[in-house]
Amino acid sequence: MASLVSHPDEVKVVSKRFGQGATSLDRYLELDGYKAVQKALGMQPDAIINEVKNSGLRGRGGAGFNTGMKWSFVPKQSPKPKYVLCNGDESEPGTCKDRLILQHDPHTVIEGVTIAGLSVGAHVGYIYIRGEYRYLSEIMHKAIKDAYARGFLGKNIFGSGYDFDVYWHGGAGAYEVGEESALMESLEGKRGIPRIRPPFPAVIGLWGGPTIINNVETLASVPHIIMGGADWYAGLGPPKNGGTRLFCLSGHLNRPGVYELPLGYNLRKMIYDVAGGIPNGRKLKAVVPGGSSTPVLTATETDVGMDFDSLAKAGSMLGSGGVVILDDATCMVKFAQRIMKFYQHESCGWCIPCREGTDWLKKTLTRFHAGGGIKKDIDNIQYLAENMLGRTFCPLGDAAAMPTISIVKKFRKEFEDHLEGRPCPYKEMGVVQESTVMAD
């Protein structure tokens, strides 16, 4: 299940304890576990924030905001309790990395949450895990219990006089809850409807208290930064794009898997060297660089560094690290339709442009792919998607619109090939690639 892969180009930071039995607390301690939090206990809160800020660590959930900066927005004095909320509602299509972190190294996440708490003066942290990941909740449940038993959590952690509690919290199936304000609603026992911002969670978050919200991988990177130092971490990637990240390579590849590579790693190399290229002698058609919500890149656009700024320059986003590879037998209309079907299903219905837009786009794309399309539909699809951009409380509307716009713009000819009732020219898509190297 969720087998591990490796490649010589990998730089293992977050994944360095994968496959080492680190779910056991004793083993974790042997592997230098809980040293970072003890070091952080001896640091001033501002020093922790500065270290994280200078490391160039940017949010691994998708938005890519500087983590230390985010923490610095939490007010020093607050009449209400402050909280840390770790976002493990991993559900962006193409993304399967937080699952590995929670499975192999749960204590690092606990450490990251604790260090974040120390930096802002919070005394409670929650680790939200999506409902489908029940086995990971059980792993986390045990890890937290073990940490309490040793005095690493609870009252007076490590004899420091500082109290810090960590709890895990389970979801029940909802993509949108991965959005930070919907995540807080869900944790408060409600429907995952987004909140309008400002105020941002750093000022008014859980139960009205200032709240730090970070992705699992982001928080799992923090202990390594505290131990290795900001300069070391920043130096692993290009300027302002510190460190490494777990890239989830999927789709038409010989060696799909989750690989930890430095930010800025060349996408072409990632496809052909790291993941073994495309099976069955087929050629590359397109790449989803950072989860289903990011604009697709064509085969000619793949000579790009996989970091936040390089991808932004290339008109896309690094997103959540979900890299999906499409070969030349893939139908882009069907691909766009499937993405839209997903967003239509997940739209909470709160904002009209998203609720109506995703529904109309799904219907139009479904009809279009089935051969019932007219030429005007192609412009209409783009127009509808463009009018969803920036007009919703949360980014789900943008997430649905961005890939759609890019597919219509870059693969317009494929839409035209479906016109006048012609059957889909890419019938072969979806054939299981039996040639893949990966064993069961």
Next chain:
Amino acid sequence: MKFSDQFESRFAEMLTHYPTKRSVLVPTLLFAQDEVGFLSDEVIHELAGRLDLTDLEVRNVISYYSMLTTKPRGKYNVQVCTNIACMLRGSDELFEHCKERLGIGHKGTTPDGLFSLEEVECIGACSWAPAAQVNYDFHENLTPEKMDKVLDEYKKKGTQ
């Protein structure tokens, strides 16, 4: 109504984790569903009472989350992911195969109550696609043949 001791101890512990009672609602609903099989009127009324909510408030939350159901399902809920990464590696065929083999469609249940089938969105197994979950267990790198073996095993387990 009565839940298991494990449910009760988890519920009692969870209440101590949050400043508001209501915060335990989402995970508690899933734990209750795991025990009862679905969220019956009785379960909803019981949990609403415990958390100082109305039944309607609880139903309002249930309808938002895709894993929660107010209708009974099969003992083994087969959830086939057909999102992009799985689609590219044959999940449409896999889902069709499950439909044929079980003789039911999306959200259907077999007459013996053993299996239900669902087409689901991304379950976080993209690098090991195509994938399915049976209840909470992941099955990855599937083919129709491998899926048959998986279903055979559950059938054996369920009819023993």
